[in-house]
Amino acid sequence: MQEEFLMNRKLLEQLEDCPVIAAVKDEDGLNACLESEIGIVFVLYGDICTISEITEKLKEKGKTVIIHIDLIQGLSGKEIAVNFIHTNTKADGIISTKPALIRQARELGMFTVMRFFAIDSMAFDNIRRQSEAVRPDVIEVLPGLMPRVIKRICQESRIPVIAGGLITEREDIMAALNAGAISISTTNRKVWFM
Numbered sequence: 001m002q003e004e005f006l007m008n009r010k011l012l013e014q015l016e017d018c019p020v021i022a023a024v025k026d027e028d029g030l031n032a033c034l035e036s037e038i039g040i041v042f043v044l045y046g047d048i049c050t051i052s053e054i055t056e057k058l059k060e061k062g063k064t065v066i067i068h069i070d071l072i073q074g075l076s077g078k079e080i081a082v083n084f085i086h087t088n089t090k091a092d093g094i095i096s097t098k099p100a101l102i103r104q105a106r107e108l109g110m111f112t113v114m115r116f117f118a119i120d121s122m123a124f125d126n127i128r129r130q131s132e133a134v135r136p137d138v139i140e141v142l143p144g145l146m147p148r149v150i151k152r153i154c155q156e157s158r159i160p161v162i163a164g165g166l167i168t169e170r171e172d173i174m175a176a177l178n179a180g181a182i183s184i185s186t187t188n189r190k191v192w193f194m
Helices: 003-019 027-034 051-059 081-087 099-107 121-136 148-158 170-178
Strands: 020-024 042-044 066-068 093-096 109-116 138-142 161-166 181-184
Touching: 003 042, 003 081, 003 161, 003 170, 020 109, 020 161, 027 051, 027 109, 051 066, 051 081, 066 109, 093 099, 099 109, 109 148, 109 161, 121 148, 121 181, 138 148, 148 161
Parallel strands: 020 042, 020 181, 042 066, 066 093, 093 109, 109 138, 138 161, 161 181
Antiparallel strands: none
């Protein structure tokens, strides 16, 4: 358990040191990411037949790989899907909106990102309640273009925050980081190379 704690601490430090996360959603994005200096990658595509190969390509380039398990075709929303990722890939962690999957990944010592959509005022209570109950390593808030919302979530949560979604400019990155996010995630390749 100490080894997993150290790995997760290392990933948090990596997020703080290199605040742009490449989020890849297709093969073109994967190929561009492989050529970038980005250290952390969110994998937002694939299926049960390809996810091991996608992960392997990224790991060969020294990338930290976190798989959005909810988006992998052929996997169920059950805990066994986390076991599959843990056993059949070299992924460092998972992203999910599902508390049960986050709990299972934590139990297996994987890094966990719980994704939330801030769409209305009720989202604040939901984020606080679920993140306290589940205790992911970080929470990701979408869309990431809401500095006041990000700031409030950062103030109310003891869990580090990643801002994701719709971030396309350097100003978007700086606004999210200045609001308290430890990093941002984006599928926009232009941002990966800023």
